Amino acid sequence: MxxxxxxxxxxxxxxxxxxxxxxxxxxxxxxxxxxxxxxxxxxxxxxxxxxxxxxxxxxxxxxxxxxxxxxxxxxxxxxxxxxxxxxxxxxxxxxxxxxxxxxxxxxxxxxxxxxxxxxxxxxxxxxxxxxxxxxxxxxxxxxxxxxxxxxxxxxxxxxxxxxxxxxxxxxxxxxxxxxxxxxxxxxxxxxxxxxxxxxxxxxxxxxxxxxxxxxxxxxxxxxxxxxxxxxxxxxxxxxxxxxxxxxxxxxxxxxxxxxxxxxxxxxLPNLPLRMRRMADSADRLMAIILERLGTIGILRPCAASCGADSLWQRDFSGANSLMTLRLDGVPPPALQAAIERFRVVRHGYGWGGDVSLVNLVRPNQWRDFPVGGRDDVYLRLYVGMEDPHDIADDVVHVLSNLLQSRA
Structure with missing residues (x-):
């Protein structure tokens, strides 16, 4: 060796x-x-x-x-x-x-x-x-x-x-x-x-x-x-x-x-360990959202169909801790008001650090081949190093109240 x-x-x-x-x-x-x-x-x-x-x-x-x-x-x-x-x-x-x-x-x-x-x-x-x-x-x-x-x-x-x-x-x-x-x-x-x-x-x-x-x-x-x-x-x-x-x-x-x-x-030596910890927290959060708030769409590579012949299974050894949430039928003002209620997850741009982040994005506004409507608003989440239970409690609390107010 x-x-x-x-x-x-x-x-x-x-x-x-x-x-x-x-x-x-x-x-x-x-x-x-x-x-x-x-x-x-x-x-x-x-x-x-x-x-x-x-x-x-x-x-x-x-x-x-x-x-x-x-x-x-x-x-x-x-x-x-x-x-x-x-x-x-x-x-x-x-x-x-x-x-x-x-x-x-x-x-x-x-x-x-x-x-x-x-x-x-x-x-x-x-x-x-x-x-x-x-x-x-x-x-x-x-x-x-x-x-x-x-x-x-x-x-x-x-x-x-x-x-x-x-x-x-x-x-x-x-x-x-x-x-x-x-x-x-x-x-x-x-x-x-x-x-x-x-x-x-x-x-x-x-x-x-x-x-x-x-x-x-x-x-x-x-x-x-x-x-x-x-x-x-x-x-x-x-x-x-x-x-x-x-x-x-x-x-x-x-x-x-x-x-x-x-x-x-x-x-650098602990980079894989940090990424694995945050990915595990994101996996837990994704599972809880799907279980309790099934009407919310989760955009994350490992959340899509990943059969044995998929590019995901062929090329990747895991996922990072980013995800995008799609809340159909929720107007942008309601989303903006909702993210003000986060307490563990913070507001900010960038990702990759210790702090979990949330912001609203309109990705289709700059795409030549939009995935949805030009003005569709999505919730972008970055899961950081906080305790995964605290992250999940914060996200579920905010989104549950949002969906209840929509109903």
Whole structure:
């Protein structure tokens, strides 16, 4: 078991999640090394001032550590751990998930080309594509997340450079056939990009078949939210693509700070345990809602039909703790008044931290292929680390009163 490549993922993460400070001496969690200027014992060890210095590979302890503004041993250690978690070979870090998505798409989708994006991407990703990439000359076209036959025709059109997926989607949780889409892209010479944030680096392996080109992550969710840290990452198995992304991130100055990297690294070894605890609470809540409040529709991947031949059973090892509730016939003002009554579940945006959250969403307003009415309102729940009994009591109390008032 000395070969790290033969270790299971959790073991590799714990093993890699360290920082060597001297020969044979390391710390189990990367400490924040803050640096701008880096001093060398010889000018021969300094990279030359040249256009290609930012993407010049290097070897040895603290490889590539020559200027703090483009990375430190701390950020390098976190990148190594994330690559191991995702099953990739290399990782580039960014200060947010949005910055990572921007970098990934900006590098592979040049002006004049076409980016095909799943209609199920979250609203901030869509705003980025429509308001930034479009202004940079990239044509963005959206495809139905479940219509592989239509996408197959679109990918073959001239000028398509990349396909962007988010599976499951963060509102309606449509599951895409990532394997089939990635293979389709590879056959056509098109780059495939997967937003794997929902899976929290533990529930789905985007590189399982060796087909996906890039995996992007918002580290501001399960990875960093418990520590109040924002971050993003792009993981790949292709060295040339990695260096291209690293070069781009360095040039536009979007590197993750060492302090943020250190705080995220603290939670990586227990990330699967935290996600399992919250998923168990969400499972319990879902069962109680179905038992006591059967008229409420629950949107969650594992709540749908999941036969032995389903994509869910084939690709995922579990669910996270997000769910969307559909309450037919309840007017928006009544829903707004109802969520004011939550006491354990709090009001706020974002997810992945310790605190359970609730908010109202209208996902069909930005979809090209809406799942329901444009103005339909849904209740979005994120189940956190509070006692599952308290979460369930709070949710059932609020929703029971809401349904009784509707009657």
């Amino acid at each position: 000395n070969d790290k490549s033969s270790m299971r993922t959790a073991t590799r993460v714990v093993t890699n999640n360290s920082l060597e400070i001297a020969d044979g001496v390391s710390l189990p969690v990367p400490q924040a090394i803050q640096a701008t200027t880096v001093l060398f014992d010889s000018p021969a060890r300094m990279l030359p001032i040249a256009r290609d210095s930012l993407d010049s590979p290097s070897e040895g302890r603290h490889a590539g550590f020559y200027y703090g503004g483009v990375g430190t041993p701390t950020t390098q250690a976190l990148a190594t751990s994330l690559a191991a978690l995702e099953g990739g070979e290399a990782c580039v870090l960014f200060p947010s998930g949005q910055a990572a998505i921007h970098a990934a798409t900006a590098v592979v989708a040049q002006p004049g080309t076409i980016l095909l994006a799943s209609d199920s991407v979250t609203y901030t990703t869509r705003w980025l594509f429509d308001q930034v990439l479009a202004r940079q000359g990239v044509r963005v076209r959206y495809f139905h997340p479940l219509r592989l036959d239509v996408l197959a025709q679109m990918v073959r059109e001239p000028g398509v450079s990349a396909v962007f997926m988010e599976s499951p989607s963060s509102m309606f949780y449509e599951i895409q056939d990532v394997r089939a889409i990635a293979r389709l892209c590879r056959d056509q010479g098109v780059v495939s990009i997967l937003d794997n944030t929902w899976a929290g680096s533990t529930l789905f392996d985007g590189f399982a078949t060796g087909e996906v080109d890039l995996v992007v992550l918002s580290l501001s969710k399960y990875h960093g939210a418990p520590y109040g840290v924002s971050g993003g990452a792009i993981v790949t198995r292709e060295p040339d693509r990695h260096m291209e992304l690293r070069h781009f991130g360095a040039l536009i100055g979007t590197m993750l700070t060492s302090d943020a990297a250190s705080r995220i690294a603290v939670g």
